[in-house]
Amino acid sequence: MPTIPAARNALGILRYLGERAAPARASSIARDLALPRSSVYQLLRVLMDEGFVIHYPEHRTYGPSTLMAELGAAPRRSAQLARLAAPLLERLVPRAPLPVVAHLALLSGADVIYLARVQGFRAPTTVTNTGVRLPAHLTATGRSLLAALPPGQVRALYPDRGSLIRRNQRGPRTLAQLEGILAETRERGWAREDGEITEDYASAGATALDTTGYPAAAIGLTFRSTAASASHWDALGDAVVTTAREVTARLAGRH
Incomplete structure (x- = not known):
């Protein structure tokens, strides 16, 4: 030997x-x-x-890393992502320009599952507790993940293209409308939603990639929409992008 x-x-x-x-x-x-x-x-x-x-x-x-975790069960991969991102969420919350809840979400079919959550001081109470599933096309984290997928894969997730689930009478009705939102997300560099999950609440989200360039998870910030100015939106978008890049770097084994 x-x-x-x-x-x-x-x-x-x-x-x-x-x-x-x-x-x-x-x-x-x-x-x-x-x-x-x-x-x-x-x-x-x-x-x-x-x-x-x-x-x-x-x-x-x-x-x-996730390369090794892919050989095991999905729960182990989720736990690894949550452990990896939790310190970054803790640091993200106090740096936000207004009270926020930070969360980590994973794409599961046409839904997102929330893996971790950090609530800041005076932040709003959200539905994005650990383990909650929400329609990906209505959330900022979900939209950022969908925007990172090949268009053919997005279409496969929404075979019924003419009647997407909506909440609060908001959100895209059709796949074509969703594709328009995803195009805007790619151009902006991060995703947003305003009142499409909970009225008067809004979110910004950005995606971390694994070593193959596939969307591994998304970082999101949720806040009261009435408290957010245009400059707040820009700052929150920059914040989720920065943190998502840090998660990407850690998944690749870089500091």
Whole structure:
């Protein structure tokens, strides 16, 4: 049997991380696998560059990326995304120019599922609790995710093109109207909705991509629409885009 220590050690690290319920420190990996700490850091760096390992800087730990999570169950992938994004949501909320609720959402068919939520001081109470499902075409997070999909995939999600679900008598009625909204979203760089889920509430959203360029999850901010000026909208849009890019970078194994 060929002996290639670096390859065996790298696979050993992946197996070690994949079998753990939580991310691990490099020192723990080195100790448990009886490897030099310097070698562990070098191998982790390569695995991060190749998209197989994610670094959680707040805890100085490492865990398997979505490339590895795709081999497991969907709940594990959702938990990983929530763990990865939670510190970023915590930092996003106090930086917003008005009281907001930040959330992380995942596309599931033609719905979005909310994986994590952080409510700011004096922020409105929203329906976007963890585990809630909402029609993707009515939410800012959903629209940002749909806008990142190939048009053919969007059409496949909405086979009944002439009667889309609406709430509060708002939102697109047809697939053609939705496609117009998604085109505006791509041009703007982030999605928005105003009163289409809850009256007097509005949201901005932007999408994080995985290592293949596929929309992995969306970052959203919800706030009272009556409190938001045009400059607030621009600032909130910039904020969700910045945070979504940070999630994208972490999914790719970059700081």
